[in-house]
Amino acid sequence: MATAHPEFSDLVAPHLTALFRSAYRLTGNRSDAEDVVQEVCVRAYTHLATLRTLDQPKSWLLKIAYRVFVDGLRRRTRSPVRATAEDFDSTRSSDEPSPEERAEAELAERRLLGALAKLDREQRALLALHVEGYTLAELEAMTDLSADVLKARLYRARVRLGKLLAADGKTSTLALVK
Amino acid sequence: MSCNDVASILGNHRTTRLTPAERAQVDEHLLACSDCAAAWRAQDDLLALRVPPMPAALLERALLASRLPQSAPARRARIFLVAGSVVLAGVAAAAVTMSVLREQSSPITSSPAVKETAAPVASDTTPAVTQDDARTAPAGDGVTAVELVETGHGDVIPLVRANPEYPPQALTKRLEGRVQLKFDVTTAGTVENVSVVNSSDPVFEESAAAALAQWRYLPRILAGKRVRHEGVHTIIQFQLAGYKEETRNPSQQAAVEKAMREYREYSDGLEVALDRLAADDFRGVELQLDEMQALFGTERPDLWNFYGYLYTLEGNYSRAIDAYEQAVTVSLRAPFPTSGPIVPLAKLYFARHQYDMALKTVLRPGLPTNGAVAPGGNRRLSDEATALVEQLRALGVTEETL
Numbered sequence: 161m162a163t164a165h166p167e168f169s170d171l172v173a174p175h176l177t178a179l180f181r182s183a184y185r186l187t188g189n190r191s192d193a194e195d196v197v198q199e200v201c202v203r204a205y206t207h208l209a210t211l212r213t214l215d216q217p218k219s220w221l222l223k224i225a226y227r228v229f230v231d232g233l234r235r236r237t238r239s240p241v242r243a244t245a246e247d248f249d250s251t252r253s254s255d256e257p258s259p260e261e262r263a264e265a266e267l268a269e270r271r272l273l274g275a276l277a278k279l280d281r282e283q284r285a286l287l288a289l290h291v292e293g294y295t296l297a298e299l300e301a302m303t304d305l306s307a308d309v310l311k312a313r314l315y316r317a318r319v320r321l322g323k324l325l326a327a328d329g330k331t332s333t334l335a336l337v338k
Numbered sequence: 339m340s341c342n343d344v345a346s347i348l349g350n351h352r353t354t355r356l357t358p359a360e361r362a363q364v365d366e367h368l369l370a371c372s373d374c375a376a377a378w379r380a381q382d383d384l385l386a387l388r389v390p391p392m393p394a395a396l397l398e399r400a401l402l403a404s405r406l407p408q409s410a411p412a413r414r415a416r417i418f419l420v421a422g423s424v425v426l427a428g429v430a431a432a433a434v435t436m437s438v439l440r441e442q443s444s445p446i447t448s449s450p451a452v453k454e455t456a457a458p459v460a461s462d463t464t465p466a467v468t469q470d471d472a473r474t475a476p477a478g479d480g481v482t483a484v485e486l487v488e489t490g491h492g493d494v495i496p497l498v499r500a501n502p503e504y505p506p507q508a509l510t511k512r513l514e515g516r517v518q519l520k521f522d523v524t525t526a527g528t529v530e531n532v533s534v535v536n537s538s539d540p541v542f543e544e545s546a547a548a549a550l551a552q553w554r555y556l557p558r559i560l561a562g563k564r565v566r567h568e569g570v571h572t573i574i575q576f577q578l579a580g581y582k583e584e585t586r587n588p589s590q591q592a593a594v595e596k597a598m599r600e601y602r603e604y605s606d607g608l609e610v611a612l613d614r615l616a617a618d619d620f621r622g623v624e625l626q627l628d629e630m631q632a633l634f635g636t637e638r639p640d641l642w643n644f645y646g647y648l649y650t651l652e653g654n655y656s657r658a659i660d661a662y663e664q665a666v667t668v669s670l671r672a673p674f675p676t677s678g679p680i681v682p683l684a685k686l687y688f689a690r691h692q693y694d695m696a697l698k699t700v701l702r703p704g705l706p707t708n709g710a711v712a713p714g715g716n717r718r719l720s721d722e723a724t725a726l727v728e729q730l731r732a733l734g735v736t737e738e739t740l
Contacts, residue, residue, distance in 0.1 A: 169401055176400070180392040190390060191625045192632060194399070201400040263656030265388075270660050272383050277636065291384040296349055315345035315377060322376025325383060 171211055172201060175218045182222060185288035186229045188273040200224045223302040226289065230281045275324035283317035290314055339367040344374045348381055495678045497527070497556060497612065497640055498605045502549035504576060505541050515539045516575040517546040523555045523567040526616035535571065546574040554612050556647050564651070604634055611644060623648050639669040643679050650682065659686050666702070681722045688726065693735040700727055701737065 176197070183196035203224050204211055214220050276284055289299060296307045303310065344367060347356070356364065368375045393399075508515065515538035522531045532547045550572065558567040607630045614622035627644055634641070642665035649658035665679035680699060687696035700723050730736070 169397065172400075173397055176397055177392050180396060181389045184389045185387070189628045190393070191628050194393065194396060197396060198400045265386075266654075266657055267660060268383070269387060270657070272387055274636075287380075287384060290349075291381075291387075311345055311349040314349055315341075318348060318377035318380040319373045320376075321384075322378070322380035325380060326376060 168205055168208055168211070171217060172204065172221070175221055178218060179221055179225060182289055182292050183225055183229075185292050186225065186285055188276055196225055196228055199228045203228070219298060219301050222289065222294070226285055226302050229285050232281070271325060271328055275321055275328055278324055279317060279320060283313065283320065286310065286314050287317050287321065339363040341367075341371060341374055344368075344371075344377065348377060495555070495643075495676065496553045497608050497644070498552075498554035500549045500552035502545045502574060502576075505545050508539070508541050508576065513539060513541065514575075514577050515542045516573055517542045518571065518573045519546060519550055520569060520571055521550060523557060523570055525557050525564040525566055527554045527557045527612045529553050529555070531568075542574075542576050546576075550574065554609060556612075556644065557615075559647075559650060562651075562653070604630070607633070608640070608644075615648070620648060620652060636664075637668050637671065639665045639672065639676055639678060642668055643682075646679060646682060650686065655686050655690065659683065662686065666699075677723075681726065684723070684726055688729070693730055693733055694740060696726065697730050697735055697737070697740060 179197050179200060180193060183193035183200075184190065187193045187196060200221055204221060211217055211220070276287075279287070286299065286303070289302065290296075294302070296310050299305070299310050300307055305313070344364065347364065364378075368378055507513075517537040518535040520531075520533050520535050521529050524530055529551050532550050534543045534547060537543050537546075555567075555570075557564040559565070607626065611623050611626040611630070614620075614626060623644075627641055627648070631638075631641055636642075642661050645661035646658045646665060649655070649661060662679040662683035666683065669676050669679070680702065684696045684699040687693070687699060
C-alpha cells in the first residue's frame with residue numbers, strides 16, 4: 161500500500177532514517193518520533209513541486225521537522241497502521257549488554273530524557289540536531305539563525321541541561337536517604 | 339581557555355580535534371567553571387543516548403499519513419485535577435461528596451520476584467474500615483458537585499472510576515451515607531461479582547454498585563502472571579457538601595464541564611491502555627502511556643504507576659523501580675499524595691535484596707499512612723506494607739538498623 165505517489169516516496173525514502181533519528185532525538189520516544197516523521201511527510205507531500213527542485217532535500221525535510229517540533233507537534237489523524245513490537249525489536253543487536261549494564265544505561269537514559277523534557281523546545285531541538293551530527297552551518301539553514309546565535313544558544317542549552325542532570329542526580333540520591 | 343572557547347569546541351564537535359595540551363587546558367577550565375563543566379557533562383550524556391532503529395514500516399505509514407484527510411484538532415489540554423482526588427461535577431442536581439474510604443484486600447504477597455524469599459503471609463484479616471481515614475476533599479466554592487476522594491490507604495487503587503449517581507430519593511431527603519462493597523478484579527482489570535457488605539441505607543446500594551462495576555484496576559501480579567484478585571473491599575461514601583445548584587455562574591459551569599470532559603478523555607486513554615494490557619500488547623501499552631504523558635504531562639502518579647507495573651510484568655525491574663520512584667516523587671508534590679507505588683516499589687527493592695531501600699520506601703514520610711504518625715502514636719500501614727515490614731524484621735532489617 162506504499163504508494164502515495166511513487167516519485168514522492170523515491171524522494172523521501174533515502175532520508176527517512178536520518179529523519180527518524182533526528183525526530184527521536186527531538187522527542188525522546190518512538191511514538192512521538194514517528195508522529196514527527198509522519199507530519200513531515202504530510203507537509204512535504206503538499207509541497208511536492210518544491211521538493212522536486214531541491215539539491216538538498218534532507219536539510220529541507222529536517223527544517224520541517226525542526227519547525228514541527230518547535231511549534232508543538234499537532235496530532236493529526238494518524239496512519240491507521242500502527243507500529244508493532246516487531247518493528248522495533250527485530251533489529252536488536254546481537255552483542256547484548258549484561259542486565260546490569262542495561263539497567264545502568266536505561267537509568268541514565270531516563271534521567272537524560274527527563275532533563276531534556278525540561279528544556280524549552282528550541283533549546284531541545286538545537287541540541288538534538290547538533291548532537292545528531294549536523295554542523296552549525298547546516299543548523300543555520302534549518303533554523304534561520306546565525307552561527308553566532310546558534311553557538312551561544314547551544315552553549316546555554318548545554319549548561320542548563322548539565323545543571324538539570326546534576327540536580328537530578330542529587331535529588332534522587334537525597335530523596336532515597338531521607 | 340575561556341567559556342567562549344569551550345562553547346566553540348562544543349559547537350564544532352565534528353571538526354575540532356584537541357591536542358593533549360589543549361585538552362589539559364580544557365580540563366583546567368572545567369574545574370574552575372561550573373557552567374562549562376555542566377555543558378561538557380551534558381554533551382557527554384547526549385552523545386551516549388542511543389537511538390533505536392527505525393521501525394520497519396515507517397515509510398509505509400508515513401506515506402499513508404500523507405494522504406489522509408487532515409482535520410483532527412490539536413489535543414494538548416492539561417487536566418488541572420489533582421492526583422488522588424478526582425473532581426467530577428454536573429451529574430447530581432446538588433452537591434455531594436463521595437469518598438472512597440478504603441480499598442484493600444487480604445495480604446498476599448503479590449510481586450513476582452518476592453515469591454522465592456517471602457514467607458507466606460496468609461492471615462486473612464478482614465479489611466478494617468475506619469471512618470476517620472477519609473480525607474474528605476473541600477467542598478469548593480460552589481464548583482464541586484461530586485468528588486471522589488482516594489484515601490491512598492489501600493494497595494489496590496482504581497485507575498478508572500465512574501461517577502456514581504447520587505440517588506434522587508436521598509437527595510430530596512438530604513440524606514448522606516456510605517456503602518461497603520466487596521468485588522473481584524479480573525485479569526483484565528475489570529470489576530466483577532460486586533456485592534454489598536453493608537450500607538448505612540439501602541437507598542445508596544444500587545448506585546454505588548453500578549458505578550463500581552465500571553471501574554478499572556491494574557490486575558494483581560502473582561508470580562509474574564496477572565491473576566484474578568478476589569475479595570477486594572471498598573467503601574463509597576455519599577455526602578452532601580451544602581452547595582446550591584443555582585449559585586453556579588456560567589464561567590464556573592464552563593470550568594466544571596471542561597474538567598469533566600478532560601477527565602473523561604484521560605479515563606478513556608487509560609482504558610485503551612488497560613485493554614491493550616489485557617490483550618498482552620505490552621508495546622501498545624507503552625505507546626499509549628507515552629502518548630498520554632505527552633497529552634497530560636508527567637505530573638500524574640497514575641501514569642508512572644502504570645509504567646512501573648508494565649515494566650514489572652516485563653521483568654525489567656530497573657525501569658520499574660525508576661518509574662515507581664517517579665510516581666512517588668510526583669505524588670509527594672501533589673495536593674493529595676497517594677501511597678499507591680509504595681508497596682510495589684518496596685517489593686522490587688526487596689526482590690533485589692536491597693532491604694534497607696525496601697524499608698525506607700515503606701516508611702517514607704510524607705505519604706498517607708507511610709511513616710506519618712497517626713493520632714495515637716501508631717504508624718498506619720496497609721496490610722501488605724505491614725507484611726513486608728515483618729519480613730524485613732525477620733531478616734534483621736528494622737528501623738533501628740537503618
